[in-house]
């Protein structure tokens with residue numbers, strides 16, 4: 524399967540412009556990843572490559588913010604997409620594809636945290652600095668600015684890490700994955716009011732822990 | 742609106758997800774209640790701070806690794822399907838096969854337990870060699886059975902029943 528050559532295979536499809544490609548693009552432009560997943564179920568491997576390309580980075584980052592370790596997050600993301608692929612034959616599109624995907628990802632993340640498959644304690648500062656460097660966009664901050672930004676980022680990460688697993692998942696799905704309350708509820712297998720309650724408690728904790736950072740800067 | 746009720750609205754208030762009438766009620770409460778107003782402001786500030794947490798880039802080998810794992814998966818699934826049908830096609834039924842395996846293990850344990858420690862007779866040595874070779878065969882079989890169990894447990898729907906998530 525040409526996962527690594529996805530761009531090329533899409534380009535080929537684009538150039539060929541055949542009816543198969545039109546069907547494919549219709550499913551895609553219909554806005555429904557569930558339809559694309561049905562194509563995977565039907566044996567179309569390039570549709571799986573499409574879903575992987577679209578959702579890989581968000582899923583890796585969801586898991587990264589959950590476990591706060593880049594290597595572990597990537598390993599867990601592999602497991603998530605492997606599970607998606609394995610489940611293709613029995614896939615039934617009764618929910619949004621994203622909801623289904625994040626339900627798997629949440630299950631994998633919470634399992635990993637429960638089993639303590641990685642260090643629960645704070646990630647070493649050097650690793651944080653290294654991981655931060657990969658995300659830096661601003662090309663010309665001074666050394667001091669960098670140091671201040673890194674210290675702030677570290678405090679934010681520690682505050683999120685201090686949350687109970689389910690509250691943390693709710694905050695990340697809400698803040699970074701842009702899921703609505705219904706989708707978060709399905710991902711966490713709870714009610715929408717439970718989601719709002721998880722978020723309320725999490726934000727209360729974060730407000731207390733980050734009070735000294737608020738207001739001053741922004 | 743009381744504080745307790747207002748608290749339940751503060752997250753959707755921050756997200757601007759409230760209906761206009763609910764929003765107006767919360768606004769009214771926040772103008773009258775400094776503690777809830779401070780909390781609402783704090784939530785927005787927290788959300789702003791969380792914006793500063795940047796994500797990471799997956800490794801450039803992510804897709805290739807996944808591709809390899811999917812291929813390995815397909816190979817072992819085919820191999821296990823073969824093993825499964827081979828086991829089913831044995832002249833013994835599955836329960837009988839399992840019983841036979843338990844009997845082999847039991848026999849091996851008994852033989853090891855009772856083989857005379859001082860007996861250097863030819864029969865004794867042959868007995869020990871036989872037990873050793875049986876133990877090796879079992880060693881080979883056990884990981885196979887464990888893999889079978891592992892892969893069965895990976896069946897995503899068995900764990901999650903996610904395919905039947907209903908629409909909200």
Ligand SMILES: [Zn+2]
Pocket residue numbers: 743744745747770774775776777778
């Ligand atoms: Zn109040």
